Amino acid sequence: MWYYIEYIILLSIILIFIVNLSQILKPLIMKNNYLLMLLMGIVLFISCSVDNDPIEEFPNLVIIGGGDGIGDINDGNVNNEANVDDDITVDLMAGQNINAGSVTVSGIDDSVGVTYSTEGDWEIVEIHLFIGDANDLPTNNGGNPQIGQFPYSETYNSGTTSVNFSDLLNIPEGECVWVAAHAVVVNSVTGQEETAWAFGEPINSGGGNGNGNGNGNGNGNGNGNGGNNGSWAMYFEVCNN
Numbered sequence: 001m002w003y004y005i006e007y008i009i010l011l012s013i014i015l016i017f018i019v020n021l022s023q024i025l026k027p028l029i030m031k032n033n034y035l036l037m038l039l040m041g042i043v044l045f046i047s048c049s050v051d052n053d054p055i056e057e058f059p060n061l062v063i064i065g066g067g068d069g070i071g072d073i074n075d076g077n078v079n080n081e082a083n084v085d086d087d088i089t090v091d092l093m094a095g096q097n098i099n100a101g102s103v104t105v106s107g108i109d110d111s112v113g114v115t116y117s118t119e120g121d122w123e124i125v126e127i128h129l130f131i132g133d134a135n136d137l138p139t140n141n142g143g144n145p146q147i148g149q150f151p152y153s154e155t156y157n158s159g160t161t162s163v164n165f166s167d168l169l170n171i172p173e174g175e176c177v178w179v180a181a182h183a184v185v186v187n188s189v190t191g192q193e194e195t196a197w198a199f200g201e202p203i204n205s206g207g208g209n210g211n212g213n214g215n216g217n218g219n220g221n222g223n224g225n226g227g228n229n230g231s232w233a234m235y236f237e238v239c240n241n
Contacts, residue, residue, distance in 0.1 A: 087104055087105065087106045087108075088104065088105045088108065088236075088238055089102050089103070089104040089105075090102065090103055090198050090199045090200065090236055091103075091198070091199045092116065092117075092118065092181070092183065092185075092196050092197075092198055092199075093196060093197055093198075093199050093234075094122065094185050094194035094195070094196040095194040095195065095196075096232050098194065099119075100118050100119065100120070100122040100185050100194070100196055101116065101117045101118035101119045101122060101161075101185075102116075102117050102119075103115070103116055103117075103179075103181045103198035104117070105131075105179055105238050108171060108238060108239075108240050109171075109173070109240050110170070111166070111167045111168075111169075111170060112131065112167075112168045112169055112170065112171060112177075112238075113164060113165060113166040113167065113168060114129060114131065114164070114165045114168060114179065114181065115162065115163070115164045115165075116162065116163045116164075116181065116183060117161065117162045118161045118162070118185060119161075120187075121187045121188045121189045121190070122161075122185045122186070122187055122188075123158060123159060123160055123161055123185060123186055123187075123188050124156050124160045124161065124162075124163055124183055124184075124185055125155065125156060125158075125160075125183075125184040125185060125186050125193070126153075126154070126155045126156070126183065126184035127152070127153065127154050127155075127156070127163055127181075127182070127183050127184075128147035128148070128150040128152070128153045128182040128183075129150055129151070129152035129153070129165060129179075129180070129181050129182070130145075130150045130151060130152070130178075130179070130180040130181075130235075131152075131168055131169065131177055131178070131179045131180075132151075132169070132177055132178065133177065133178070134178040134235070137178065137180060137203070137235070138150065139203070139204070142204070143203070143204040144203070144204050144231040144233065145180060145182070145203050145204075145231065145233045147182050150180070150182070152165055152168075158186075158188070159188075171238070171239070171240040172240065173240050173241075174239075174240065174241070175239070175240060176237050176238060176239035176240075177237070177238055177239075178235045178236070178237055178238075179198065179200075179235055179236055179237075179238055180197075180198075180200075180203060180233065180234070180235035181197065181198035181235075182195070182196070182197055182233070183195075183196040183197075184196070197232070197233055197234045198234065198235075198236060199234060199236065200234040200235045200236030200237075201234060201235060201236065201237075202232070202233070202234055203231065203233045203234060203235050204231055204233065
């Protein structure tokens with residue numbers, strides 16, 4: 001938009017200059033048609049010399065969209081400010097609704113690395129990490145992830161707040177992988193221990209958290225209700241575009 005405004009202003013200045021010049025040279029122009037043709041040629045040359053192609057601003061801008069409900073982009077679970085260059089950063093969600101830190105995937109167009117970082121009083125106790133084709137993600141018959149079979153697993157001493165895995169794989173240009181980053185974190189002040197996942201899409205979309213209770217009488221009759229065996233585990237996609 002500003003490009004066209006600047007172009008119009010420049011052209012107006014040139015035309016004003018030509019008009020004023022023509023008034024000064026009017027006696028000569030009346031006598032010499034060649035001079036008039038010269039002035040018209042100058043105007044035409046200047047007009048054609050201006051690049052009419054609009055400036056393409058932010059050619060590499062990528063906007064990541066989010067869905068409804070918990071984890072919407074506006075909730076801050078995807079850190080857009082941190083998603084620069086080759087890094088993708090998402091929140092590390094403990095107990096489903098506690099932001100305990102972040103998980104960053106780096107080197108997307110080279111050798112991929114993953115970094116866990118906690119914040120506040122949260123520390124890392126245990127990590128299970130999967131990165132690769134979604135079809136290769138270890139799951140049980142119910143579709144829930146089997147973190148014990150994730151290819152990268154470690155336990156850590158107290159006080160650990162940052163863990164890095166480097167040179168995990170290379171993502172061919174135009175292809176994508178899925179990252180399922182699980183952790184066990186503990187609050188160093190309160191002793192509260194929580195399961196944590198890097199924010200993303202549900203791994204088992206049919207799953208959910210459930211609880212059950214029941215009661216019976218002495219004759220053995222009872223009734224109860226319960227939930228399903230779903231999991232709130234999440235993973236997110238990373239592409240080398």
